[in-house]
Amino acid sequence: NFRHAPPRTEKMAVDQDWSSVYPTAAAFKPASVPLPIRMGYPVKRGVPPPKEGNLELIKIPNFLHLTPPAIKKHCAALKDFCTEWPSALDSDEKCEQHFPIEIETVDYVSAGTSIRNPKARVVTLRVKLSNLNLDDHAKKKLIKLVGDRYCKDTDMLTITTDRCPLRRQNYDYSIHLLTVLYHESWKTEMWESEKTEEDMEEYIWENSCSQKNALDTLLRIKASENVSNVTEEELLASEVVKNYRNSVIALKNEGETENNVSQYKESVKKLLNIQALP
Amino acid sequence: MPGEAYCVSISDEPETLYKRLSLLVKGHDKAVLDSYEYFAVLAAKELGISVEKVHKPPKKIERLTLLKSVHIYKKHRVQYEMRTHYMCLELKYLTSSTAAVYLEYVQRNLPEGVAMEVKKTKIEKIPEHIQEPVWDTLPQVEETEVKS
Numbered sequence: 524n525f526r527h528a529p530p531r532t533e534k535m536a537v538d539q540d541w542s543s544v545y546p547t548a549a550a551f552k553p554a555s556v557p558l559p560i561r562m563g564y565p566v567k568r569g570v571p572p573p574k575e576g577n578l579e580l581i582k583i584p585n586f587l588h589l590t591p592p593a594i595k596k597h598c599a600a601l602k603d604f605c606t607e608w609p610s611a612l613d614s615d616e617k618c619e620q621h622f623p624i625e626i627e628t629v630d631y632v633s634a635g636t637s638i639r640n641p642k643a644r645v646v647t648l649r650v651k652l653s654n655l656n657l658d659d660h661a662k663k664k665l666i667k668l669v670g671d672r673y674c675k676d677t678d679m680l681t682i683t684t685d686r687c688p689l690r691r692q693n694y695d696y697s698i699h700l701l702t703v704l705y706h707e708s709w710k711t712e713m714w715e716s717e718k719t720e721e722d723m724e725e726y727i728w729e730n731s732c733s734q735k736n737a738l739d740t741l742l743r744i745k746a747s748e749n750v751s752n753v754t755e756e757e758l759l760a761s762e763v764v765k766n767y768r769n770s771v772i773a774l775k776n777e778g779e780t781e782n783n784v785s786q787y788k789e790s791v792k793k794l795l796n797i798q799a800l801p
Numbered sequence: 802m803p804g805e806a807y808c809v810s811i812s813d814e815p816e817t818l819y820k821r822l823s824l825l826v827k828g829h830d831k832a833v834l835d836s837y838e839y840f841a842v843l844a845a846k847e848l849g850i851s852v853e854k855v856h857k858p859p860k861k862i863e864r865l866t867l868l869k870s871v872h873i874y875k876k877h878r879v880q881y882e883m884r885t886h887y888m889c890l891e892l893k894y895l896t897s898s899t900a901a902v903y904l905e906y907v908q909r910n911l912p913e914g915v916a917m918e919v920k921k922t923k924i925e926k927i928p929e930h931i932q933e934p935v936w937d938t939l940p941q942v943e944e945t946e947v948k949s
Contacts, residue, residue: 548910584912586836591843598847601906605848605899606816612894618820622924625820632908633916656932702930709934 530554542593549588551580556587623654626697628690645685646693648701651678655705663724664715665708726775728768737767737794744795766790817897821853821922824890824907828915831860834888837915841890841907848903853891860886 535544535557544555553574561571562579574580612618627647631640652662652673665680666673673680682700684693720731728734741764770787777783824841828834838855845852864882868875895903904919911917 548912583830584833584914586840586912589836589840589910594840594843595847597906598844601902602848604902606896607849608818608894608896608899612818615820618818618924622818622926624925624927626923626925628921628923630904630919630921631916632911632919634913650927655927656934661934698928702928705931706935709936 532557541590542588542596545587547588548584551583551585551587553577553580619651619654623650625649626694628694644688644690644693645683646690646697648682648684648694648697650680650701652680653678657705657708660711661705661708665704666724668704668708726772728772733771734768737764741794763790763793767794818924819895819897819900819921820893820924821920822892822895822900822904823920823922824892825918825920826888826890826911826915827885827917828888828912829884829886830914831886833912833915834886837912838888838890840910844906845890845892845903848899850895850899850903851893853893855888855890858887858889860884 531554551574553576556574558574560574560580562574562577563572565571612621625648627649629643629645631643633640652665657665669680672682682697684697684700687693687696767790770783770790773783774787826834826837826841828837834857842852842855862882862884864880866878866880869877869879892903900921908917
């Protein structure tokens with residue numbers, strides 16, 4: 524039958540410095556925490572068990588060492604080591620304009636037998652093609668070389684590398700890939716001159732069947748009306764043919780919308796001079 | 802404070818800039834993650850880091866069904882589940898020293914049983930060797946040379 528010393532909580536002042544009671548992460552000590560906490564499953568028609576000898580309170584991680592005044596103290600001490608973000612780059616567009624390349628890396632923190640995580644070596648490089656110095660042919664060749672990694676809607680090229688064991692190596696490899704793609708797309712190989720109509724990315728009206736047919740028809744109309752020989756260049760430069768060309772290009776490149784189809788109808792009517800049809 | 806002198810060195814190399822820092826915290830207990838969120842947001846505000854948004858992706862429950870007994874009794878099973886709660890904190894516009902300070906502080910105070918994934922988006926200028934195509938500056942090479 525021996526007397527226990529009274530718990531420390533009875534000697535604590537209300538305005539004490541809590542960060543000296545719990546300066547670091549520590550287990551919950553019921554004699555050091557002056558709060559009437561109860562935790563656990565309640566007894567039948569009763570209340571949850573008190574804090575003395577409560578294993579549930581010891582098991583759960585507590586944040587008693589991270590009260591708001593303690594956090595403010597820590598941050599005040601750490602503020603000296605922080606640097607400020609340059610005020611000129613206050614929006615995403617400005618960052619994009621001055622620093623077009625984005626490198627994404629992931630770090631993993633977890634408890635376990637090993638602190639390493641094999642997913643940490645993956646590096647993703649993203650860049651907008653409009654920021655690179657590419658001309659028309661180079662851009663089309665780059666898009667063809669890169670395939671799936673280019674997104675047309677956002678004009679973003681995404682290169683993900685994870686074939687090297689270290690993150691720095693993967694980063695160097697992705698920059699190397701970008702360099703090689705850039706320089707290769709500026710080169711013109713001999714076999715590129717054999718590019719056929721199926722390989723073209725967008726519809727070009729010059730030298731297509733549509734142009735040939737339209738000119739043929741117009742020449743025959745002029746011949747049947749016995750007008751003096753009009754040259755092809757004059758026909759190409761005339762308004763009606765230009766209208767027709769624009770409407771055909773719109774139809775092929777953008778797909779069939781109501782607007783496009785009605786424009787095509789108007790241009791064909793003007794071309795063939797048929798006014799009577801609705 | 803103990804009488805130790807910490808040497809702080811200031812280097813002149815240009816800082817790398819992080820456009821976005823995304824912290825995804827995973828844990829089994831939602832209350833612990835809530836407290837951690839309060840701590841991380843307050844720490845970011847005190848250090849002057851702009852918090853873009855804090856959102857909580859829905860929890861994922863992994864369930865397994867095992868036999869209750871060691872031998873036979875196939876009809877009597879027991880089911881266990883593991884719940885993983887997530888909390889995602891997105892910070893914008895940090896320099897590398899600020900990011901290092903914040904991440905070290907926040908990771909040292911990560912509670913037991915909680916894991917974190919940090920996704921850093923670094924922004925860079927285009928390197929010099931991609932500014933101009935190199936074919937303009939190379940000396941004239943004979944056409945018969947085989948290009949490897």
